[in-house]
Amino acid sequence: MGKNIIGRENEIKMLQDIYTSSVSEFVAIYGRRRVGKTFLVRETLQDKFVFDVSGLANATTRDQIVNFTLSLNRHAGEQAFKPAQSWLYAFEQLIALVEKSKARRKVLFFDEIPWMDTHRSGFVTALEHFWNSWASARKDIVLIVCGSATSWIINKLINNHGGLHNRLTKTLYLKPFTLLQCEEYFSSRKISFNRYQIAECYMVMGGIPFYLSKIERGASVAQNIDQLFFSEDADLKNEFHNLYASLFKESDEYVRVVEALSAKAKGLLRDEIVKATKIKSGGGLTKILKNLEYCGFIRSYSAFGKKKRDVIYQLVDFYTLFYLKFVAENKYNDAHFWTNSLDTPLRNAWAGYAFEMLALLHIDEIKQAMSIAGIQSGVAAWRSEKSSPAAQIDLVIDRKDGVTNLIEMKFSTDKYVITKGYEENLRNKISVFKYETETKNAIHLVLLTTYGVVQNKYSGIVQKQLTLDTLFTI
Template identity: 50%
Template sequence: MALEHFWNSWASTRSDMILVVCGSAASWMINKLINNRGGLYNRVTQRIRLMPFTLHETEDFFRLKHNSIDRYQILQLYMALGGVPFYLDEIRPGKSAFQEIDRVAFSKNGLLTGEYENLYRSLFNTPERHMAIVELLATKASGMSREGIVSKIKIKDGGVLTNILRELEESGFITKTHPFGKKIREGLYRLTDQYTLFYLKFIRNQKSAGKGSWASRIDSPQWRAWSGYAFENISLQHIEPIKKHWGSAGSILKFLPG
């Protein structure tokens, strides 16, 4: 209300005033500003969606950090951490992807060991319901319909669920897709946040930790299932460059191994 009063009574009357609001608390940004029905209704003139780094931007980031890690290892890191600069900045030069994933995700004081709950609690007012949905979607690589989600969790099909799904989608944790031949209302929700998927598959119920714990999981049935899901997510997130550069020199298809 104070912000509404400030903007409408003084700031909006000035031609030299621009108010830029930025933050990671998605529910507050969406409900209090973007979808405001009070004094700030229709006041937002421009929305800037800050997306994670792409694979290409991630490579550029590592080069600027003087990290000569090769592309296959960049892909391994991206599958586990996504393109979040805060996570990528933790990766040290001169170390392999396996070593760094061990350190940041499986050591006692690793950055990502306890990040999951802190992340959701910092973003949402009722994080338990948001986490319940992403944890459900983590079990279904092909995605789930809204009706399927309702049948599995204790949230009624109504406005509350709509808000939760919108907040998760706006924050980049889930993506709604529309299978070929299906109606728009029959869309499927997929968990597409790389770190959340990695955490739920490996970190939360880890049976071993410390040096070598990640390497010991490589090529296990659990690892193969996760890597397929994670790689598919990456491909979907890069669909536009794939379409644009299909088969051309230097395309993302040549970046992604296999």
Template identity: 50%
Template sequence: MAQKIIGREHEIKEIEALYQADKPVFAVVYGRRRVGKTFLVRELLGDRLCFYHTGLSPYELKGKKLKELQLSNFYTSLVRYGSDLKQVPSDWLEAFDALIALLEKQETDKRQVVFIDELPWMDTPRSGFVTALEHFWNGWGAGRQNLMLVVCGSATSWISDKLLNNKGGLFDRTTDEIKLRPFTLGECEKYYQANDIVMSKFDQLQCYMATGGIPYYISMLQKGKSLAQNIDRLFFEPNAKLKLEFERLYSSLFTNAEDCMKIVRLLAQKQQGYTRKEIQEQTKLSDGGGLSATLKALEVSDFITSYVKYDYPKREVHFRLTDFYSKFYLTFIDGRKTTNPSFWQDNLLTSSLTAWRGFTFESLCISHLPQIKQALGISGVQTEASPWKSRKEKDGAQIDLVIERADHIDNICEMKFCDDDFVINAGYDKNLRHKLSTFLEETKCKNALHLTLVTTYGLKFNEYAGRVQKVITMEDLFK
């Protein structure tokens, strides 16, 4: 069955090993919504499931009797798998007791796989769900050598707080956790090849900048259409699927979706992001633990990333938006009243699209740091990577990425998205010299500096090209 799955080799091995293990397993598979968790588990374990259930989305239910609807839905799944329960359970303790009864009457000498999908959605306010789950695992499941409980959830902050870092009855109870991340460029390329979608690497880069390697989004691409036609169809035509996705995405993941969207909208305005203090001042969100919890929830769900700039104090943490889909939506669609259904095809050569490609290529490179390290031949070397900005010059020198290496070399990385070989002219050469001298003067860096260019096609050789010690192209990013 697993041959239909693109990439995910490591996760497939891990899940198969858990299936073969002679011990009770409580595995958590989590990651950003639409990243392919359900597909992976169902494809791998589908014909081996003894019980499978999916929680109902509170976003779709719009505040109706949530607990009753979730219990009724669970009851339907119990009956489908052979439970002789005669009525909907009155609470979650009763529901899980019915699941225990169902599993006990099944054949017990082989592996029993229970898969509960979108688990966080089932934990509605004051429902007692987590207590009942504790009772199911601690009181029964943990003593069953043949039980494999797999739970999934997109609400990563719930998974983190209630399961992985639980301070109560589920403390340290999960036996394994598997975080599913978006596809890399190389995995996206395998997906396109498997689905007969023909696209140059140059276009695949731009597709990644809009979709971020989220399998569900790239599964909507139609073969036989150009990338520009596909982007218009998914984002700009009336009722385009990904035009309507933004609010649904955040509302289905976060109980305080409005606050999350406020923060994400702010972070979309500035490539290097903002500090916590700046976020609080600009969004006017209350400065208690709530803001820290919201930032943490956005970060564990892979929408934003925290980092400290090179040579800055550790407490000066910046947050930046790293979810490509959100960035694309907020740049081109949010609040804009374009009614042109072929907006992308009609604007390919405009300055706004050129600027977007330049900024977003930088984010794409940072998200493919392992591929950059591989191209530099330093995969095994310990590194710290972060941008740098001059503290002394207003709007002064800045470096896209500094890779500080344990072997006493710093790679000073410049990222350039071009539709041909990049050319260093006299003006840019002067800019580079100024950057490097300011960096050395302000940071007092003792390491050797290697100027590194990460670009699409390559570097055109001229009188200034010799300053660059290493050129990394998009071919390297696909490895």
């Protein structure tokens, strides 16, 4: 089971343990669209399915039930069932199918389950009744549900306050690949990219297996990006609107929020989002921000030294950022845009932002390289409120052992050279940070670069150097 899966060893073991347990299991798997949830389940347990069904996008309740019936008959091997009049009866038909099975463990897989829960359909009520009155009383049922609308999984199942409260026996949040897993994936496909090239791929499309699967062996990174985003028949050119429309009702407002966030690398406060999007600051905006965060498109954080109510929202989805920066309004009509844009100001600005995001998503690797993985710490960014121009720190790790690490990041094609001007800039940042935060901690400056730092008379200001290789360790 799971022989064709790269980089999901812990997740495979969890599913295998669930299958071999001695009680009925109710498992919810969630994560960003295209991250590989369905592939994981099917590759690991498909030959164990007694029943499986996939919800239909934008379908009526009636069509969802008909689709459910077709799946019942497919597994029954005959036209044993007719479309039920309600979800309650549809689940009774599922019980009749399962009770005929002689399998030791009966795996039931509901893919894209949020789509089945159409307005006032009674789906969740029927699911509650199915689990509470029948499945949970047995010892042989493995019910696995998954969906890309993460907000639905969290609100309707994980945080359910009704009949499904605390009924899930396991939850699995499937994360995008790490850089190391991307390296393993490309190696398995005999694609020869070095770590700089793998990082560039990640900065364009994130660790999303579906996107990475479209990379062609034998073509350069730039050629692949041109083909996937800028050619006439580019596979990922139209992915953006399909992605958001499939996850969110009234997706236009969600798009307006991520568009606003894409313009500010460090993120925006709620009031700034309201001003940029013209969306009223109320429950509707709160729902949009929560759903975007649940689905992995944005994160919320408090800047270093700020109160929790001063929440900043930051875009952290690589594909979305790349699309909005380069594809959404491609004025160049150039099928080789990416190849021809090397070392342009627009591309360099994007690379700096994306590299910061890359480091943020690999913070565990950074802590391990600094030998502080076991030390309690907080992670944030910082921006001066008094200096002009405002000093800012890319990443602050505030540790409980009396040390604060200020981490600067530089994405370059060669070793980074610290000039006299940059050294003065770093000293000023440290001075302003100490003054404004009034920290009592020792300040250690860390520089994360792609290939390291050229040793010269200015490089001594850096107390710890990290390279791109650091991010490939876990």
